[in-house]
Amino acid sequence: MPKSRLPLRLILLGLLAIAVVIVVWLAIGMINGLLEFHERLQALPLVMRIPLIVIVAAALGGIAWLAWKLLRPAPRSGRRKPEPVPDRQTIETRVADLRARDGDAASLEQELIELDRRRLSGECHVALFGEISTGKSSLIRSLASTAAADVDVIGGTTRWVRHFHGRLPDGRELVLADMPGTxxxxxxxxxxxxxxxxxxxHAVVYVVASDLTRAQDAELRWLAGFGKPMVLALNKLDRFDDSERDALLAALNARYSAICRAIVGISAGGQERFERSLADGRVEQVTRERSAETGRLLDALRRITADGAQGLEAAREAAVLGSIDQRSHVLLREVATRESEACVTRYTRRAVVGAMAAVAPGSDIIIQGALGTAMIRELARIHDVPIRELDIENLLGRLGLTLRNTTAIVLAIAGNALKAFPGLGTLGGGVLHAIAYGLAFDSLGRAVAMTFAEHARLDQVEAEQIMRKLLTEPSRERIERVARVVIDTLRKREDDPDGN
Ligand SMILES: Nc1nc2c(ncn2[C@@H]2O[C@H](COP(=O)(O)OP(=O)(O)OP(=O)(O)O)[C@@H](O)[C@H]2O)c(=O)[nH]1
Ligand SMILES: [Mg+2]
Structure with missing residues (x-):
């Protein structure tokens, strides 16, 4: 049986009535207060009345300003301020650093060469960008003055970037880039x-065939973030009726006028296929070019490129340098990860050698100070993090304590590793400690390298947390790696007992 909602409604009605009474009571109180204030004001001499009015007006103004600050709607995300781009010299130095460290610098060097080549050519480049099948190749076909017949307009087939020459109505030439769709x-x-x-x-035409999806929206804003002059071209207008077209263009204008220089509706044409019935009763398949309507786009491009390639060169250079800057950071991070890995392995080996050389290892595992300091200093250099000796000392003190508190667990883990490598167990007690030392150094190095990579500075608390986790929950792969270092070291010692 359905439950009666009457009591709930009565409660709500009661609460509403109380709220109304409170609001009315407050309003009457306020009006009373104002009237009283007004009466008293009238009774005061003019010299006191004016300052009082000024003070009250200032207080009310202050409250209104505060309310506006707190309650105003968040500003619409418009044009994102482009990130400051480092100068050419800084980027070239970074690319050279990447090359010296065996990073993949070739594509960035090529990009710098292309940057110069285009600047020297003086040509004005316009790229057609957008999702697959929005009509970019068709648009090129309609705009290009050369090799038009060569432009591939079968949906989903543009596989690489191709350049075509196009001419604006005023006779100026543009280089148009047809590109794979996203x-x-x-x-x-x-x-x-x-x-x-x-x-x-120099400029980008962002081609869409309907309202933008979330991904297209993000892409457009990403481009705007580089300060690119952009035209948003709504293609395939012929598929909309007048009211649909106007509503869509108005919506696009409202959303993107802050980041696009122009928002235009066009029809690139494209091909249409239909069936034709012939007099003899046969049915023929016909393919023909739809007529194109690109006047508004040409007009927008004419305005944007009015100052020629030179007028847009500084912004173009900033965008390319900004992109090289971002890519070089990613590649340098990869290089740093690789170098960190090698550094940690090298120091782990040294720690293992040191541990096995110790005559009588204690029951504690202690970070060997000089080795630990050298490893952290090298990791800081790899990640380009400035670090003071005092910070290293503090960190080692802190991590040493963590290590001491987890000694029992680490030794137990090393013991298990011994069981997993049956050959190791016969090699004597030193091996157990060597694995534990190895694990300690491996954990220390990884923890420090991770915080350097993540924050570009030394975060002692985080380094300690990561180290504790790495020490007490080592993956099988890490344990095996450390065990292998121990085996290698033992083999070398057997081959060359005098260490020559
Ligand atoms: N109705 C209509 N169809 C169009 C128009 N422009 C292009 N098309 C059609 O849209 C389809 C895709 O056109 P393409 O020019 O190949 O699109 P694209 O953006 O180059 O595609 P990708 O290279 O895959 O990114 C083709 O079938 C065209 O005939 C237009 O203005 N109206
Ligand atoms: Mg294409």
Whole structure:
């Protein structure tokens, strides 16, 4: 049986009545207060009345300002301020550093060469960017003055960046880049090609065929973040009726006018296929070009490129340098990860050698101070993190304590590792400690390297937390790696007992 909602409604009604009474009571109180204030004000001499009015007005103004600050709606995300881009010299130094450290610098060097080549050519580059099948190739076909017949307009087929010459109505020439569409399943590499080319262009036409999806919106804002002059072109207008078209363009204008120089509706044409019934009764398949309507786009491009390539060169250079800057950071991080790995392995080996050379290892595992200091200093250099000797000392003190508190667990883990490597167990008690020392150094190095990579500074608390976790929950792969270091060291010692 359905439950009666009457009591709940009565409670709500009661609460509402109380709220109304309170509001009315407060309002009457306020009006009373104001009237009283007004009466008393009238009774005061003019010299006292004016300052009082000024004070009350200032207080009310202050309250209103505060309320506005707190309650005003968040500003709409408009044009993102472009990130400050380091100068060419700084970027070239970083790319050279990348090359010296065996990083993949070739594509960045190529990008710098292309940057100069285009600047010297004086040509004005416009890139057509957008999701697959929005009509970029068709648009190129309609705009290009050369090799038009060569432009591939079968959906989903633009696989690489191709350049065509196009002419504006005023006779100026543009280099138009047809690019692979974004948003294609397993097309991330082609997508990257398109993004890089968009950044290399003086201006970008962002082609859509309907309202923007979340991914398109993010892409457009990403480009705007580089300060690219952009036109948002709503293609395939012929598919909308007048009211749909106007509503869509108005919505796009409201959302993107802050980041796009122009928002235009166009029809790139494309091909249409239909069936034609012939007099003899046969049915023929016909393919023909739809007529294009690109006047508004040409007009927008004419305005944007009015000062020629030179007028847009500084912004183009900033976008390309900004992209090289971002890519170099990613590549340098990869290099740093690789170098950290090698550094930690090297010091772990030294710690193992040191542990096995010790005549009588104690029951504690102690970080060997000089080795620990040298490893942290080297990791700081790899990650380009400034660090003071005092910080290293403090960190080692802190981590040494963590190690002492976890000694029993680490020794137990080392004991288990011994069981997993049956050959190791026969090699004597020193091996157990060697594995424990190895694990300690490996954990210390990884913890410090992770905080350097994450924060570009030494975060002692975080380093300690990571080290504790790495020490007490080592993965099987890490234990095996350390055990292998111990085995290698033992083998070397057997081959060369005098250490020559
Ligand atoms: N109705 C209509 N169809 C169009 C228009 N422009 C292009 N098309 C059609 O849209 C489809 C895709 O066109 P493409 O020019 O290949 O699109 P694209 O953006 O180059 O595609 P990808 O290279 O895959 O990124 C084709 O079938 C075109 O005929 C237009 O203005 N109206
Ligand atoms: Mg295409």
């Amino acid at each position: 948003g294609e399943v397993s097309g991330s590499q082609r997508e990257q090609l398109a993004r890089d080319e968009a950044l290399r262009a």
